[in-house]
Amino acid sequence: xxxxxxxxxxxxxxxxxxxxxxxxxxxxxxxxxxxxxxxxxxxxxxxxxxxxxxxxxxxxxxxxxxxxxxxxxxxxxxxxxxxxxxxxxxxxxxxxxxxxxxxxxxxxxxxxxxxxxxxxxxxxxxxxxxxxxxxxxx
Amino acid sequence: xxxxxxxxxxxxxxxxxxxxxxxxxxxxxxxxxxxxxxxxxxxxxxxxxxxxxxxxxxxxxxxxxxxxxxxxxxxxxxxxxxxxxxxxxxxxxxxxxxxxxxxxxxxxxxxxxxxxxxxxxxxxxxxxxxxxxxxxxxxxxxxxxxxxxxxxxxxxxxxxxxxxxxxxxxxxxxxxxxxxxxxxxxxxxxxxxxxxxxxxxxxxxxxxxxxxxxxxxxxxxxxxxxxxxxxxxxxxxxxxxxxxxxxxxxxxxxxxxxxxxxxxxxxxxxxxxxxxxxxxxxxxxxxxxxxxxxxxxxxxxxxxxxxxxxxxxxxxxxxxxxxxxxxxxxxxxxxxxxxxxxxxxxxxxxxxxxxxxxxxxxxxxxxxxxxxxxxxxxxxxxxxxxxxxxxxxxxxxxx
Numbered sequence: 332x333x334x335x336x337x338x339x340x341x342x343x344x345x346x347x348x349x350x351x352x353x354x355x356x357x358x359x360x361x362x363x364x365x366x367x368x369x370x371x372x373x374x375x376x377x378x379x380x381x382x383x384x385x386x387x388x389x390x391x392x393x394x395x396x397x398x399x400x401x402x403x404x405x406x407x408x409x410x411x412x413x414x415x416x417x418x419x420x421x422x423x424x425x426x427x428x429x430x431x432x433x434x435x436x437x438x439x440x441x442x443x444x445x446x447x448x449x450x451x452x453x454x455x456x457x458x459x460x461x462x463x464x465x466x467x468x469x
Numbered sequence: 470x471x472x473x474x475x476x477x478x479x480x481x482x483x484x485x486x487x488x489x490x491x492x493x494x495x496x497x498x499x500x501x502x503x504x505x506x507x508x509x510x511x512x513x514x515x516x517x518x519x520x521x522x523x524x525x526x527x528x529x530x531x532x533x534x535x536x537x538x539x540x541x542x543x544x545x546x547x548x549x550x551x552x553x554x555x556x557x558x559x560x561x562x563x564x565x566x567x568x569x570x571x572x573x574x575x576x577x578x579x580x581x582x583x584x585x586x587x588x589x590x591x592x593x594x595x596x597x598x599x600x601x602x603x604x605x606x607x608x609x610x611x612x613x614x615x616x617x618x619x620x621x622x623x624x625x626x627x628x629x630x631x632x633x634x635x636x637x638x639x640x641x642x643x644x645x646x647x648x649x650x651x652x653x654x655x656x657x658x659x660x661x662x663x664x665x666x667x668x669x670x671x672x673x674x675x676x677x678x679x680x681x682x683x684x685x686x687x688x689x690x691x692x693x694x695x696x697x698x699x700x701x702x703x704x705x706x707x708x709x710x711x712x713x714x715x716x717x718x719x720x721x722x723x724x725x726x727x728x729x730x731x732x733x734x735x736x737x738x739x740x741x742x743x744x745x746x747x748x749x750x751x752x753x754x755x756x757x758x759x760x761x762x763x764x765x766x767x768x769x770x771x772x773x774x775x776x777x778x779x780x781x782x783x784x785x786x787x788x789x790x791x792x793x794x795x796x797x798x799x800x801x802x803x804x805x806x807x808x809x810x811x812x813x814x815x816x817x818x819x820x821x822x823x824x825x826x827x828x829x830x831x832x833x834x835x836x837x838x839x840x841x842x843x844x845x846x847x848x849x850x851x852x853x854x855x856x857x858x859x860x861x862x863x864x865x866x867x868x
Contacts, residue, residue: 371495372603372607374833377500378599379536379798383726
């Protein structure tokens with residue numbers, strides 16, 4: 332049913348669960364798996380530091396993806412890994428559009444209402460704006 | 470020494486707190502440090518903070534020099550070589566529009582002296598290269614002609630700012646000529662010498678690369694101040710000239726960043742913030758508001774048409790333009806130069822720093838509220854339809 336599945340990964344416990352589910356779905360459907368992790372920029376940045384943040388975060392996110400790569404290989408899943416830069420929800424939807432994914436899988440961190448008010452919810456934004464099916468894993 | 474250590478602990482405590490605030494609020498550490506400096510100055514007073522102690526002035530000044538050098542070293546020389554004509558045109562427009570606009574506003578609308586007005590123009594002319602760079606990556610424009618031109622243009626804008634700062638207020642004596650002559654000679658020699666020196670003596674535990682760079686930065690800084698100019702001018706020029714060697718040595722850049730953010734720049738930005746007079750700002754907010762409005766308006770008038778010439782989508786073009794209005798580092802450096810030289814008084818300085826901070830915060834808030842991230846997302850009811858994201862090229866990795 333699904334040929335291409337894209338998932339957003341941030342290293343959280345919820346993202347771990349989402350990755351497990353995405354792998355299972357990919358295996359059951361013989362689908363390709365696209366894993367995107369997003370470097371979030373400073374809301375208000377400045378010289379030198381912004382570039383330092385981008386560089387450090389990219390390195391951190393690449394390391395984050397390394398074990399997933401091995402797990403996907405071991406499970407025999409054709410998987411692609413990408414480090415994007417920008418707003419997480421926007422980048423997840425953008426990459427889903429770019430790869431013409433049939434399904435987006437994201438984790439829900441289960442933050443408190445107050446934390447959601449302050450920080451927003453990536454999963455909620457993806458559900459709200461994505462033009463394709465979304466699976467939110469809790 | 471007890472007093473010195475106690476004071477150092479106080480400053481680094483403030484820097485640590487500012488760093489935590491910047492993480493919690495996801496804002497630049499420089500911004501957080503300036504604000505912490507403003508509060509510390511108001512609560513503790515500049516005397517208790519010891520802002521005029523020589524060692525604090527040295528650390529602060531060294532912070533400005535190394536930070537400016539690193540900002541210059543972010544230039545991509547290959548892109549600049551290919552796009553220098555367009556970049557120079559865009560960069561000069563981006564510099565001159567706010568520079569002349571804010572100078573005129575300060576002189577005719579606020580009644581500031583001509584020197585204070587020129588200084589206001591310089592402080593408001595800046596652009597944060599790194600912020601624009603981040604936006605370009607986010608949109609995936611950093612690999613396009615448009616993105617490369619705008620990025621290279623930002624360096625020209627900042628070069629305009631540091632050249633204006635370094636030469637506009639210098640008395641143009643024999644000293645100035647000697648300083649400019651030395652800068653030209655070093656500028657010609659260093660790109661040749663540096664890779665050879667690094668190849669022969671680099672990658673050792675004694676960190677000779679850092680010492681080598683600091684010799685030139687401090688030496689030229691001394692020459693600049695001797696000529697009544699500003700030490701960040703040679704630092705920025707040297708950074709641009711060494712972008713092809715130092716800028717590509719990630720290990721060295723990271724070490725310099727550690728030195729810069731870990732020890733030096735907190736002293737610069739907290740000290741800069743501590744001179745801001747909140748009572749003066751509250752009593753006369755007109756100057757601050759006028760500088761902010763004129764800066765953003767002139768950046769929009771100057772830069773937005775350029776984005777349209779390159780046929781950038783309108784919202785992305787406006788987003789880029791608004792973020793080109795930010796520029797904490799050079800705005801603060803210019804303002805503090807004016808205060809320390811007596812070109813502006815404390816109330817004028819307070820208005821300028823407040824405008825610099827607001828020009829980093831407000832355009833970003835406007836851009837995020839109106840243009841990000843929803844403008845890139847599919848419109849309601851057009852599932853799978855054309856989106857800003859769908860028409861742009863794929864984001865690529867720089868490193």
